[in-house]
Amino acid sequence: MTKVRRPKRWDNPFSKDMSDAIVARVLSTKALSHLETDNFSDGLPLNGIIANDTRIVHFKAGEVIIRKGEYGGSAFLTLSGEAAIIKGEFEFEIKTKKTTGFFSFFKASKSKNLLGFPLFSTHNKEERLTLSPHFQEFIQQHPDNYINLEANSFYGEIAALARGTRTATVFAKTDSEILEIGWQGLRDLMRYDIKIREQIRTLYKQHSLLIQLRKTKFLSHLKAEQLQHLNEQSLFENYGQFEWQRSFNALKNKGDSVLSIEPIIAKQEDYVDGLLLICSGFARLSKTVNHGEKTIGYLKQGDTFGFEELAHNYRTGASLSYQHSLRAIGYVDIIRIPTSAVEKYALEYLDEGDLPLLLNGKDNLDYGLDTGILEQLVEHRFINGSSTMVIDRDRCTGCDDCVSACASLHDGQARFSRHGTIIDKYSITHACMHCTDPVCLIGCPTGAIHRSGQLGNIIVDDNTCIGCSGCATSCPYENIVMREVLTDDGQVLLDEQNGSPILKASKCDLCIQHGSIPACEQACPHDALKRLDMGNIASFTDWFNR
Amino acid sequence: MKLQQRRLLNFSLLFVALLIILFIQQLNQYSLNHSAFFTGWLLLSSIFLLYLFTLRKKIVGGKIFFKVSTWMQLHIYVGFLAVALFLLHAGWKAPEGVAKQLVYFIFIFESLSGLFGLCITRILPPSLARNGSVLYQDIKGQQQHIAQQVEQLVERSLTQTDSNTIATFYRQFLLSFLLRPRNFWQHIFQYKKIIYKFEAEFSNLYRYLNEEERHIIDEIQTLVIEKNRLDYQYAGQSLLKRWLFVHIPLSYALLLFSVLHLMLVYAYIGGI
Numbered sequence: 001m002t003k004v005r006r007p008k009r010w011d012n013p014f015s016k017d018m019s020d021a022i023v024a025r026v027l028s029t030k031a032l033s034h035l036e037t038d039n040f041s042d043g044l045p046l047n048g049i050i051a052n053d054t055r056i057v058h059f060k061a062g063e064v065i066i067r068k069g070e071y072g073g074s075a076f077l078t079l080s081g082e083a084a085i086i087k088g089e090f091e092f093e094i095k096t097k098k099t100t101g102f103f104s105f106f107k108a109s110k111s112k113n114l115l116g117f118p119l120f121s122t123h124n125k126e127e128r129l130t131l132s133p134h135f136q137e138f139i140q141q142h143p144d145n146y147i148n149l150e151a152n153s154f155y156g157e158i159a160a161l162a163r164g165t166r167t168a169t170v171f172a173k174t175d176s177e178i179l180e181i182g183w184q185g186l187r188d189l190m191r192y193d194i195k196i197r198e199q200i201r202t203l204y205k206q207h208s209l210l211i212q213l214r215k216t217k218f219l220s221h222l223k224a225e226q227l228q229h230l231n232e233q234s235l236f237e238n239y240g241q242f243e244w245q246r247s248f249n250a251l252k253n254k255g256d257s258v259l260s261i262e263p264i265i266a267k268q269e270d271y272v273d274g275l276l277l278i279c280s281g282f283a284r285l286s287k288t289v290n291h292g293e294k295t296i297g298y299l300k301q302g303d304t305f306g307f308e309e310l311a312h313n314y315r316t317g318a319s320l321s322y323q324h325s326l327r328a329i330g331y332v333d334i335i336r337i338p339t340s341a342v343e344k345y346a347l348e349y350l351d352e353g354d355l356p357l358l359l360n361g362k363d364n365l366d367y368g369l370d371t372g373i374l375e376q377l378v379e380h381r382f383i384n385g386s387s388t389m390v391i392d393r394d395r396c397t398g399c400d401d402c403v404s405a406c407a408s409l410h411d412g413q414a415r416f417s418r419h420g421t422i423i424d425k426y427s428i429t430h431a432c433m434h435c436t437d438p439v440c441l442i443g444c445p446t447g448a449i450h451r452s453g454q455l456g457n458i459i460v461d462d463n464t465c466i467g468c469s470g471c472a473t474s475c476p477y478e479n480i481v482m483r484e485v486l487t488d489d490g491q492v493l494l495d496e497q498n499g500s501p502i503l504k505a506s507k508c509d510l511c512i513q514h515g516s517i518p519a520c521e522q523a524c525p526h527d528a529l530k531r532l533d534m535g536n537i538a539s540f541t542d543w544f545n546r
Numbered sequence: 547m548k549l550q551q552r553r554l555l556n557f558s559l560l561f562v563a564l565l566i567i568l569f570i571q572q573l574n575q576y577s578l579n580h581s582a583f584f585t586g587w588l589l590l591s592s593i594f595l596l597y598l599f600t601l602r603k604k605i606v607g608g609k610i611f612f613k614v615s616t617w618m619q620l621h622i623y624v625g626f627l628a629v630a631l632f633l634l635h636a637g638w639k640a641p642e643g644v645a646k647q648l649v650y651f652i653f654i655f656e657s658l659s660g661l662f663g664l665c666i667t668r669i670l671p672p673s674l675a676r677n678g679s680v681l682y683q684d685i686k687g688q689q690q691h692i693a694q695q696v697e698q699l700v701e702r703s704l705t706q707t708d709s710n711t712i713a714t715f716y717r718q719f720l721l722s723f724l725l726r727p728r729n730f731w732q733h734i735f736q737y738k739k740i741i742y743k744f745e746a747e748f749s750n751l752y753r754y755l756n757e758e759e760r761h762i763i764d765e766i767q768t769l770v771i772e773k774n775r776l777d778y779q780y781a782g783q784s785l786l787k788r789w790l791f792v793h794i795p796l797s798y799a800l801l802l803f804s805v806l807h808l809m810l811v812y813a814y815i816g817g818i
Contacts, residue, residue, distance in 0.1 A: 393671060393672075393674075393675035393679070394671055394672040394675055395671055396671055396675075397667045397670070397671055397786045398671075398674075398681075398682055398783050398786060398787070399786070399787070401603065401614070404606075405606045405607070408606045408607075409606060409607045418681065419679075419681055422679055425672070425675055425676075427679065511607055514606075514607035517613065519606050519607045521613070522606075522607070522613050522614060523603070523606060523614050524613075524614060524615055525603070525614045525615055525617075525618040526615060526618065526667065527549070527615040527618075528671075545548075546547075546548050546549050
C-alpha cells in the first residue's frame with residue numbers, strides 16, 4: 001500500500017507567479033479595491049483566491065486576448081493598457097470542431113479571408129494569436145469596427161457564466177497587463193462579494209442582449225440605430241435555477257415528471273406580447289393535448305419563439321395567440337422584445353420572402369422524429385449532450401467491442417457503461433455527453449474538470465483533480481464515476497492521514513488524444529453506436545430514422 | 547445514407563463484380579485458358595481480404611483505416627463474393643483427394659458459420675431489445691438473486707401457512723429450473739412451450755391454495771417469468787458471442803489450408 005497526502009484545492013495554482021506583492025497590487029486596483037477580507041471565509045480567504053485562482057497575463061499590441069468561438073471559463077480585467085472588442089462582419093468564428101473524414105486535410109486547408117488578406121497571423125511561441133498587420137491597420141482606419149472596453153470593467157463573463165463559447169474577439173490595442181480570473185475564482189468572488197456579483201450580472205445582461213440581437217438571423221440586416229432601439233426596449237429575463245441539476249436529480253430519484261419544475265416562459269393561447277430570443281440554455285416547446293402537455297420540440301441558444309405568430313398577425317391583422325407553450329429546461333436566459341418594437345423596427349423592414357409561412361392551424365414544426373422519442377429525450381434532458389452515446393439496440397449484438405476499445409485506450413479501464421436509459425429501441429448509455437450546459441463544471445474547486453479550448457470537450461485533468469466527487473454528484477446523467485488511483489505496479493493509493501483510497505473523477509474524454517472519432521464509435525462493427533450532437537436536430541433525426 | 551439504401555448499393559456492387567468475373571471467366575474458357583487459376587487466385591485474395599477484417603478490429607484509436615463497421619460491410623459482401631467464386635472454382639461436387647476435400651469442407655463450414663452469424667446478428671438483437679435489457683455479465687447474478695428470493699418465499703410458505711404444497715411444487719418443478727440458465731435452444735427457436743407449461747402448472751396449483759398461499763405463489767410466478775426472460779436473454783446473447791468460436795478458428799484453418807492448397811497445385815503443375 002502506498003500512502004500519499006490527499007491533494008488539496010490550491011496545490012496547483014492558476015499561476016505560480018502570483019507573489020504577495022502582486023496580490024496586494026491586484027487588490028489595490030479600482031475594480032477590486034472595495035473587496036473586504038472579512039467577507040470571505042477562513043477556508044477561502046480573499047488573498048488565497050487572488051493568489052491561486054487568478055493570473056497576470058501580458059499581451060502585446062495586436063495580440064488576441066479572447067477569440068470568438070473558443071471555449072473558456074475565465075473572466076478578464078484590464079490592469080493597464082487598452083483592450084477592444086472586434087465587431088461587425090469581422091468577428092468571425094473559428095472552427096470549433098475538427099474536420100474529419102478522408103478528405104479532412106483538404107477541408108482544413110481552406111480558410112476564411114474576408115478582406116482579401118489574412119485576419120490573424122500565426123500563433124507565436126506562447127500559442128497566442130495576433131491580428132495581422134493588415135488587419136490592425138484596417139481596424140485603426142475604421143474605428144466603427146471595434147468597441148473600446150471600459151477600464152476597470154470585467155469582460156469574458158458570458159462564456160464563464162453560460163458555460164459556453166466566447167461570444168466576441170477581444171484584442172489588446174496597446175501593450176496590456178490583464179488579470180485573468182479562473183472560473184473558480186470568479187465564482188467565489190461572486191459568492192462572497194455582492195458588488196462584484198451585481199457588476200458581473202449586469203455586464204452579462206448588457207453584453208448578452210447586444211450579442212443576441214446581432215446574432216438573430218432576421219434582425220442581422222437592421223441598421224445600428226434600429227438595433228439600438230430594440231436593445232433599449234428589450235428585457236433580459238432568466239428562468240429556472242443556475243444549478244438546475246439539484247432539483248432535477250431530486251425529482252428523477254422520486255420518479256416524477258420534470259415538467260413540474262420547468263417554469264413557464266410563455267403559455268399557449270396567451271397574447272403574443274413579444275418575441276423571445278434564447279440566449280443560453282434550453283427551452284421545451286409543448287402543446288396542450290387533452291389534460292397533458294405534448295412535447296413537440298425544444299429551443300436552444302440562438303433560437304426564437306413567437307416570430308411566426310408575430311409575422312402572421314402583422315401581415316393579416318389577426319390577433320393570433322402563442323401556438324405553443326415554452327418552458328425553461330434547467331436554466332434559460334431569454335431576451336423579450338415587445339411586439340410593438342418588433343413590428344416597428346424589424347417586421348417593417350423585412351422582405352416577404354424572409355417572413356415565415358402564414359399559420360393555418362397546422363403545426364409548421366416537424367422534426368420528422370417520433371414524438372415519443374423526442375418527449376423522452378427532452379424529459380431526461382439528453383438534449384443537453386453534444387456527443388451523446390446512443391446505441392441502436394436493434395443492431396447491437398452486445399459484443400462489447402466498444403467497451404474493449406475504450407478500455408484499451410484508457411489503461412484498461414473503460415470510461416463508460418454500455419447500460420443506460422432505454423428510449424424505444426435506443427439506449428442512451430452512461431457515457432459523458434459533453435454537455436452544451438455542463439453543470440458538472442460549476443462546483444469543481446480546482447477547475448480540474450473543464451472544457452478544452454477549441455473543441456469544447458469536457459475533460460478531467462488528473463493532475464489537478466482532488467477527488468472531491470463534486471462533478472460526479474452534480475452530473476444529472478450519472479456519467480462521471482470516482483475511481484481509485486493506482487500506482488504503476490497496480491497498488492491503490494491511500495490517504496496518509498486516514499488510509500482511505502485517493503479517488504479521481506473518471507469519464508469519457510472522447511479519445512481526444514487518439515484521433516478524431518471516439519474509439520467506441522470506431523470499433524462498433526454493426527453501426528449500432530453513434531455519438532450524436534443533440535443540438536443538431538436534423539443530423540440526429542437522420543440517424544434515428546436511418 | 548439510409549441502411550436500406552446502403553444495402554441496395556452494396557448488393558448492386560456485388561452483382562456488378564460478379565458479372566465482371568463471369569465475363570472474364572468466359573473469356574478465359576473461350577481462349578482455352580484454365581479458368582480455375584483465375585477464380586482460384588481471386589478466391590484466395592478474397593479470403594485474405596476477409597481476414598483483414600480481424601486485423602482491423604485489433605487496431606484501436608487510429609485516424610485511418612475507416613470505421614470497423616465499414617470493414618464489416620466489406621467483410622459481408624466480400625464473403626458473398628467468395629462463396630460465388632468458390633462455386634465457380636470448385637463446383638457443386640466435392641473434389642477428390644484428401645487435401646482438396648479438406649479445404650473444400652472447411653470453406654463450406656466457414657461460409658455457413660458466417661451466414662449463420664449474419665442471420666443471428668440481424669434477427670436476435672431486435673428480439674432481445676424488446677425483451678427487456680440486461681448486460682450479459684449481470685444475467686447469472688440476477689438469476690441467482692431470483693433463486694434466492696424464490697427460496698425465501700418457499701420458506702415463508704412453510705412457516706406461515708403450515709402447508710408444504712408450495713414447497714413440493716418448488717421441488718418438483720422449479721428447483722432445477724432456477725439453478726442455472728435453462729432451455730437454451732427452445733429460447734433460440736422462440737419455442738413458447740416452456741412458459742405455457744409453467745403457466746399450466748401454476749394454474750393447476752392455484753385451485754388448491756388458500757388466500758395467503760396464493761399471494762406467495764403469485765410472487766413466485768412473477769419471479770419465474772422474470773427468470774425465463776433472463777434465460778432468453780442468456781440464450782440469445784450467448785449465441786451472439788459463441789458462434790464466433792466456430793467462425794474465427796475456421797477462418798485461420800481456411801487461410802492456412804488455402805495457402806497449402808495453392809502450394810500443392812503449383813507443385814503438381816511444376817510451378818514450384
